[in-house]
Amino acid sequence: MDIQRDVELRPHNSLALAARAAYFVRVENVVEARAALDFARAHRLAVAVLGGGSNVVLAGDLPGLTLQIGIRGRALIAERGDAIHLEVGAGEDWHQTVEYCLARGWYGLENLALIPGTVGAAPIQNIGAYGVELESRFVALEAIAIATGATRRFAHADCGFGYRDSLFKGAGRDAWLITSVTLALSRRPAPVLTYPALRAALAAVPAAEITPEHIAAAVVALRRARLPDPARVPNAGSFFKNPVVSAERARALAIRFPDLVTFPAADGGVKLAAAWLIERAGWKGVARAGVGVHDQQALVLVNRGGGAAALLALAREIRAAVVDQFGVELEPEPRVLGADWQAHDDRAAAL
Numbered sequence: 001m002d003i004q005r006d007v008e009l010r011p012h013n014s015l016a017l018a019a020r021a022a023y024f025v026r027v028e029n030v031v032e033a034r035a036a037l038d039f040a041r042a043h044r045l046a047v048a049v050l051g052g053g054s055n056v057v058l059a060g061d062l063p064g065l066t067l068q069i070g071i072r073g074r075a076l077i078a079e080r081g082d083a084i085h086l087e088v089g090a091g092e093d094w095h096q097t098v099e100y101c102l103a104r105g106w107y108g109l110e111n112l113a114l115i116p117g118t119v120g121a122a123p124i125q126n127i128g129a130y131g132v133e134l135e136s137r138f139v140a141l142e143a144i145a146i147a148t149g150a151t152r153r154f155a156h157a158d159c160g161f162g163y164r165d166s167l168f169k170g171a172g173r174d175a176w177l178i179t180s181v182t183l184a185l186s187r188r189p190a191p192v193l194t195y196p197a198l199r200a201a202l203a204a205v206p207a208a209e210i211t212p213e214h215i216a217a218a219v220v221a222l223r224r225a226r227l228p229d230p231a232r233v234p235n236a237g238s239f240f241k242n243p244v245v246s247a248e249r250a251r252a253l254a255i256r257f258p259d260l261v262t263f264p265a266a267d268g269g270v271k272l273a274a275a276w277l278i279e280r281a282g283w284k285g286v287a288r289a290g291v292g293v294h295d296q297q298a299l300v301l302v303n304r305g306g307g308a309a310a311l312l313a314l315a316r317e318i319r320a321a322v323v324d325q326f327g328v329e330l331e332p333e334p335r336v337l338g339a340d341w342q343a344h345d346d347r348a349a350a351l
């Protein structure tokens with residue numbers, strides 16, 4: 001294990017933001033992770049955990065120890081009938097894991113193909129796409145308490161999953177380092193075709209003949225068409241969550257905007273398409289100061305060299321415009337590290 005000083009994090013985040021870690025270490029297993037946490041404790045360093053860096057906004061330098069999780073490995077740990085439990089190291093690439101499962105005929109992850117990032121990051125924001133959320137394929141995870149080094153197993157009920165949300169973004173934020181995730185898969189295909197754009201993409205195939213392989217291929221094609229490849233155009237996927245409003249509020253908005261895009265949400269709420277709100281407010285494709293709004297998907301902000309301050313300024317302006325026009329507040333989806341998005345607000349307000 002090699003703890004380095006003053007490390008440039010630009011290669012370690014998909015927005016390619018320049019920020020420096022005072023201390024940086026890549027850990028390959030649980031023993032190294034514990035040793036790194038011991039080091040942080042001994043030197044009173046704050047700990048930031050990085051997976052693939054595809055869902056963070058590095059808004060400033062990180063003063064403590066940044067741990068990059070490189071814990072690999074996949075193991076089939078239980079099998080009963082068609083059901084399979086697969087334990088995966090937190091540092092494994094998510095999409096490679098989807099492909100690994102598909103190649104073995106272990107189904108359930110196909111709608112989640114091509115999501116950037118690592119397996120360990122997946123439960124933190126309960127990744128979801130095209131009608132499936134991670135939590136529906138989740139059994140348990142193993143984590144180390146950052147404060148003490150103790151390990152703990154979290155079952156599904158312990159994780160507080162919600163739409164793009166979990167305990168690890170809320171009350172358990174910065175408290176746990178996830179080392180492995182156990183997924184529930186099945187040898188029996190059970191295609192999920194509830195997402196309209198996915199069903200439309202497979203319209204040529206009769207419903208009864210649609211396989212998980214069809215779904216994975218369609219999802220990959222949809223994502224490639226709409227979402228910029230972070231290796232070419234730095235981005236963090238959706239920059240905002242889709243806002244969930246009451247059914248009453250959604251009805252009132254739909255009267256004013258008959259083509260409002262909505263999806264049913266938990267507890268009778270209604271999820272609005274933030275991309276639609278942003279596009280309607282006139283921000284799709286806007287480019288300035290080295291940052292911009294992607295021209296194929298208004299929910300994705302891109303960094304063309306403008307950096308974190310320009311990116312967050314753009315995000316705040318978009319949010320204000322959407323509040324103005326629709327009375328709906330957008331919340332950032334990626335984690336903002338190194339400075340607080342609110343602190344930026346205060347600074348902007350003071351100028």
Ligand code: EPU
Nearest residue numbers: 129130237238240241242261273275276279296297298299
């Ligand atoms: N739309 C627009 N303008 C746009 C893009 C979309 O009006 O520029 C409208 C379309 O009518 C479309 C609707 O918004 O029907 C939804 O668009 P899309 O299917 O692209 O999905 P999304 O709601 O914008 C969410 C996730 C994505 C995920 C897709 C597919 C969030 C925050 N985002 O986006 O996840 O891939 O659904 O399930 O929930 C991510 O989290 O980083 C991410 C990319």
